Each structure stands twice: as structure tokens, then as C-alpha cells.
Amino acid sequence: MDSIIFDLDGTLWDSSDVVVIAWNGVLKRYKEIKKEITKEDLQGIMGLQVKEIGSKLFPYLDEVTQQKILKECxxxxxxxxxxxxxxxxxKLEEVLKVLSKKYKLFIxxxxxxxxxxxxxxxxxxxxxxxxFENPGRTGLSKGENIKLIIERNNIKNPVYVGDTEGDQKAARFAGIPFVFAKYGFGEVSNFDYAINSFDGLLELF
Known part of the structure; x- marks a missing residue:
């Protein structure tokens, strides 16, 4: 193994407490929104792309309105x-510091x-x-972005660390092993390795 590619939400951090405040501040300005977003709502959409988020959170709105509101959020x-x-x-930074001395790290x-x-x-x-890479820059799926990172950085033997079924599928699409972060937001049925806390990576690798 020469590198580790990380998911962000539910793997490196949990931003939901801050994001729920930011989003609800925006949503208050739209009379067509029926209810505030909760932290649980946000955790349920982590790992999805914007189009999927719009249809899940605001199914009663047309797609153009969904995307307009989400862009502002x-x-x-x-x-x-x-x-x-x-x-x-x-122990995130402590672990990253140790790992970065041995492996190339990406998001x-x-x-x-x-x-x-x-x-x-x-x-x-x-x-x-x-x-790092994301669909906001490339318009690609997570699996395609993983492959892009691999090709762009000439990586030979990476693993992907994430916390959702979507992460697992993206790793499979890219043809690389998947490490399931059990402490995150999702449930995954099929994985190559698993960690119960972020510092579990030090024991694994």
C-alpha cells in the first residue's frame, strides 16, 4: 500500500452541528419550505450528491427550485x-501526522x-x-473522482476509507480496497477492513 484516500463527512469530521445552523438560516427565507432541517436529516444525506440531496430533502419542490436553494445553502x-x-x-491530526510520513494522503x-x-x-x-477532488469541481461520481486522483498522482496501491454504502461502491468502482469507518454515519455490509475509531488506522496499517 502506498496511499490512503479519505472520505470527509463521517470519516474525518462531523460538520452537521454547524451546517444545520447555516442551512436553516437560508431556509427561513423560502416560504415554500415546510420545515427546518435537523441534524439527523443532514447525517442521512452525507455522501450523496447535490441532485440526490434535493430530491430527498425537498421532494415537494421542482428540481430547479431544489437546486437553487441547495446552492445557496x-x-x-x-x-x-x-x-x-x-x-x-x-486524535485526527495526530493520526494524520503519523500516516503522512509513510503514505500519500488524499480526500x-x-x-x-x-x-x-x-x-x-x-x-x-x-x-x-x-x-483532493469532488463533484463540485469535476461533475463526476465519487468512484470516477477516486480514479481521477489515482491517475493524476500516479498511485499504485491505494485504499479508500469511508463510512457509507456509497463509499464502498465507489471504492469497488475504482477497483481498490475499502476500509469501513464504523464510527461514521452509515451502515456497510461488505468491506475489506473496518475501524471502530479513526486511530484504528494506526493498528490496521
Missing amino acids: CDVECHFLSNQGGMLYG VSNCQSGYIEAFYKYHKLHRYFID
Whole structure:
């Protein structure tokens, strides 16, 4: 193994406490929205792309309105996270520091442009990662973005660490092993390795 590619939400951090405040501030301005978003709602959409999120959270709205509202939510969310950050999982930087001395580290997340940058900016963690990708920049699926990272950085033997069934499918699409982060938001039935906490990676690798 020469590298580790990480999912972000539910794997490296939990941003939902901050995001729910940012989103509800936006939603209050739209009379067609029937209810506030909860933290559980947000955790249920982690790992989905924006189009999927719109149909899941606002099925009573047309797609154009869904996307308009979500774009505004995402823009405000990145501003909030750049200034407040999220909740990092235990010993995150300590573990990244150790891993980065032995492996090349990357992030591939199903998020908008600016989201990973907000994670980097507030928590000062960019130094540990070589590269990152997301559909906000490429318009590609998570599996395609993983393959793009592999090709762009000439990676030979990577693994992908994530917490949802979508992460597992993306790793399979890219043809690489999947490490299930059990402490995250999702349930996964088929995986190559599993960790109960982020520092479990030190025992695994």
C-alpha cells in the first residue's frame, strides 16, 4: 500500500452541528419550505450528491427550485465552516501526522467546491494531504473522482476509507480496497477492513 484516500463527512469530521445552523438560516427565507432541517436529516444525506440531496430533502419542490436553494445553502455552509470548523474525530491530526510520513494522503468527497477547502482552512490540515477532488469541481461520481486522483498522482496501491454504502461502491468502482469507518454515519455490509475509531488506522496499517 502506498496511499490512503479519505472520505470527509463521517470519516474525518462531523460538520452537521454547524451546517444545520447555516442551512436553516437560508431556509427561513423560502416560504415554500415546510420545515427546518435537523441534524439527523443532514447525517442521512452525507455522501450523496447535490441532485440526490434535493430530491430527498425537498421532494415537494421542482428540481430547479431544489437546486437553487441547495446552492445557496452550500455557499453559506462553506462560509460558516471556514470560520467555525467542524468536529474532528478523535486524535485526527495526530493520526494524520503519523500516516503522512509513510503514505500519500488524499480526500475524495461528494461535496461542492469550497467545502474541502473550508475543512483545510479552519483546521490547518492541508499540510498532510497531497491532493483532493469532488463533484463540485469535476461533475463526476465519487468512484470516477477516486480514479481521477489515482491517475493524476500516479498511485499504485491505494485504499479508500469511508463510512457509507456509497463509499464502498465507489471504492469497488475504482477497483481498490475499502476500509469501513464504523464510527461514521452509515451502515456497510461488505468491506475489506473496518475501524471502530479513526486511530484504528494506526493498528490496521
